[in-house]
Amino acid sequence: MVIAIVPVAGSAGGSPAASGGDAPVTITPLVNLRYIIGEDTITFSGTNTDSGTTYLFLSGPNLDINGSQIQKDWPGKYPVTDGDVSTFMAVSVGPDNTWSYTWDTHNVAIDSGTYTVYAASTPRDIPHINSSHFTRISFLMLPPKDRNMPIVKIAPLVNPRYFIGEDTITFSGINTASNTTYLILSGPNLDINGSQIQKDRPREYPVTDGDASTFMAVSVGPDNTWSYTWDTHNVAIDSGLYMVYAASTPRDIPHINSTHSNMISFIMRPPKDMVPPTEAVTRSSESVPGMQDQVAGTQNQSVAGQTKSGAETGNLLDQAWGFLSGIF
Secondary structure, eight states: OOOOOOOOOOOTTBBBTOOOTTSEEEEOOOOOOETTTTEEEEEEEEEEESSSSHHHHHEOSSSSSTTTTTTSSSSGBBOTTTTOGGSSEEEETTSSSSEEEEOOOOOOOOOOOEEEEEEEOOOOGGGGGGSSEEEEEEEEEEETTOOOOOOOEEEEOSEEEEETOOOOOEEEEEEOOOOOEEEEETTTTTTTOOOTSSSSSSOOOOTTTTTTTGGGEEETTSSEEEEEEEETTTTTOOSEHHHHHHHHSOOGGGGGGGOOOOEEEEEEOTTTTTTOOHHHHHHHHSSTTTTHHHHHHHHHHHHHTTOOOHHHHHHHHHHHHHHHHOOO
């Protein structure tokens, strides 16, 4: 009788539970196979003789079919991308060919169930994992002991850039710490303590620490999720980098660390049709053949024969444009 032994992981020689011997990539068996979400830390370690970096990713309930990023607080929102090193947890391999990574689950938003951590010598996702030396280990993640892990999370935005007066932005997430999620807006020329995102002119309406009526209070559903859509069509804010804070109690930014909270940042751009006059002329001349030289010549003549009143008019236009930019 002839018995053929075939590596489970494929042609690259990976295995589901390699822990020693001559395997190019190994994971040391875990001390425990059951852990509690939000309470435990898990250390994954092993050896890698195939490369100087070990690439880790996670699979499990409601995670991406190709694998998810174990280094993120919300792995289900961050899939790994085959071949893209930045989407994997890259762990350096030491001179003795060993590697180690500790996963802290205290702020991780995942469901209970069976999970698998993959360790590979190259950044390959699950469909392409057989083209790399790899190993994997499975374990069980149990729900918090009190079944109500205190955590507040904001889901990643689909787009980090939006146009003022044109876009709507939906903020959503989970909150297991309270029945209401309190939102705060922070950004250019807004109050240092945070501003009221629900107002058309947020800069005129700061939040007041502990006063729920000054916050955007969003109800949390039975499944611990919440959602709020911000319509910027009538909102008067400046362009720039903004942050939205989500908290389990109505605390302002200086006191935000005293409550369960999370923050997400994004960029607000000026409206698409808000183009300075000089920039509009330049763009028009560039789009019409032969027009650019004419515009340049006209500008040179204007500068050469510019009168005092002409200079004052130009200054007034600049001031008017600056004023409008400040409004929008």
